[in-house]
Amino acid sequence: MPWIQIRINATEKTADKVSNMLLGRGALSVTYMDAEDKPVFEPLPGETLLWDDTVVVGLFDAETDPAPIIEFLKKFYRKDLVCKVEQLEDKDWVREWMDSFHPMRFGKRLWICPSWRDVPDPTAVNVMLDPGLAFGTGTHPTTALCLEWLDGQDLNDKTVIDFGCGSGILALAALKLGAKEVIGIDIDPQALQASHDNAERNGVADRLSVYLPQDQPEGLKADIVVANILAGPLKELSPLISSLVKPGGKLALSGILESQAEGLNQVYAQWFNMDNPELREDWARLGGVKQ
Numbered sequence: 001m002p003w004i005q006i007r008i009n010a011t012e013k014t015a016d017k018v019s020n021m022l023l024g025r026g027a028l029s030v031t032y033m034d035a036e037d038k039p040v041f042e043p044l045p046g047e048t049l050l051w052d053d054t055v056v057v058g059l060f061d062a063e064t065d066p067a068p069i070i071e072f073l074k075k076f077y078r079k080d081l082v083c084k085v086e087q088l089e090d091k092d093w094v095r096e097w098m099d100s101f102h103p104m105r106f107g108k109r110l111w112i113c114p115s116w117r118d119v120p121d122p123t124a125v126n127v128m129l130d131p132g133l134a135f136g137t138g139t140h141p142t143t144a145l146c147l148e149w150l151d152g153q154d155l156n157d158k159t160v161i162d163f164g165c166g167s168g169i170l171a172l173a174a175l176k177l178g179a180k181e182v183i184g185i186d187i188d189p190q191a192l193q194a195s196h197d198n199a200e201r202n203g204v205a206d207r208l209s210v211y212l213p214q215d216q217p218e219g220l221k222a223d224i225v226v227a228n229i230l231a232g233p234l235k236e237l238s239p240l241i242s243s244l245v246k247p248g249g250k251l252a253l254s255g256i257l258e259s260q261a262e263g264l265n266q267v268y269a270q271w272f273n274m275d276n277p278e279l280r281e282d283w284a285r286l287g288g289v290k291q
């Protein structure tokens with residue numbers, strides 16, 4: 001299947017803003033590339049193309065019309081936007097993406113390491129990850145906020161539910177950080193497959209079970225629930241998500257824009273003693289302890 005890739009000139013400081021704008025306009029994934037990966041192409045007559053230090057690359061499905069996305073970026077990011085739109089075959093995209101995904105550390109102990117690279121610190125808690133076509137590499141702030149939170153918890157002997165597990169990144173982090181058992185739930189069968197494959201890769205498949213929402217065991221409850229989906233489903237599913245947490249258990253919610261945090265905090269305050277939101281760029285992580 002072909003894809004459309006939009007490469008956008010940015011600086012280290014503006015890259016996150018551009019990335020969030022692309023995700024907000026429907027990008028399936030966003031990566032950053034550095035100087036060597038800048039596209040080489042001829043400027044139009046009379047045009048000067050100045051590439052800064054970062055290239056933000058958004059991947060869209062082939063049906064996407066790039067014109068309104070570029071108009072949006074010109075209006076809200078830079079009038080003198082420099083970008084390049086390319087058609088991309090699956091294979092090229094996967095190759096480029098693999099080259100740009102590097103090991104990353106979260107919190108004090110945890111590293112997420114692409115499964116095809118060497119671990120930088122063999123003594124750390126290392127999660128070897130190949131997200132395949134599922135969401136969750138750690139590069140997105142919403143995932144990073146959850147990984148840092150998990151790193152700060154005592155997970156020994158705890159059961160954890162990863163609601164919206166995607167690649168399984170949070171589930172695996174929890175298992176590697178000491179959780180006894182993790183249940184991953186996702187509406188996307190490809191996500192369940194990716195989570196399972198990643199659990200095998202990390203030798204923890206016997207402690208991870210994955211389910212479509214309609215198949216999850218009745219009466220399911222855990223000591224800790226993490227849910228990195230979006231504010232809309234988090235609000236709609238709030239009675240269900242709350243019921244998954246045991247009394248005295250902990251909840252972490254992500255995928256929430258800063259502007260949506262207060263409203264969602266109030267919804268969950270019916271069942272939880274909520275902590276102050278943790279903010280990263282335009283995103284917020286909410287959480288609390290079940291009453």
Ligand SMILES: C[S@@+](CC[C@H](N)C(=O)[O-])C[C@H]1O[C@@H](n2cnc3c(N)ncnc32)[C@H](O)[C@@H]1O
Binds near residue numbers: 143162163186
């Ligand atoms: C933003 S990704 C998060 C993936 C991963 N947990 C992470 O933190 O990077 C959200 C995931 O939630 C799943 N999802 C969306 N709505 C859902 C729902 N109502 N129930 C279960 N999973 C859902 C999506 O398929 C996707 O894999």
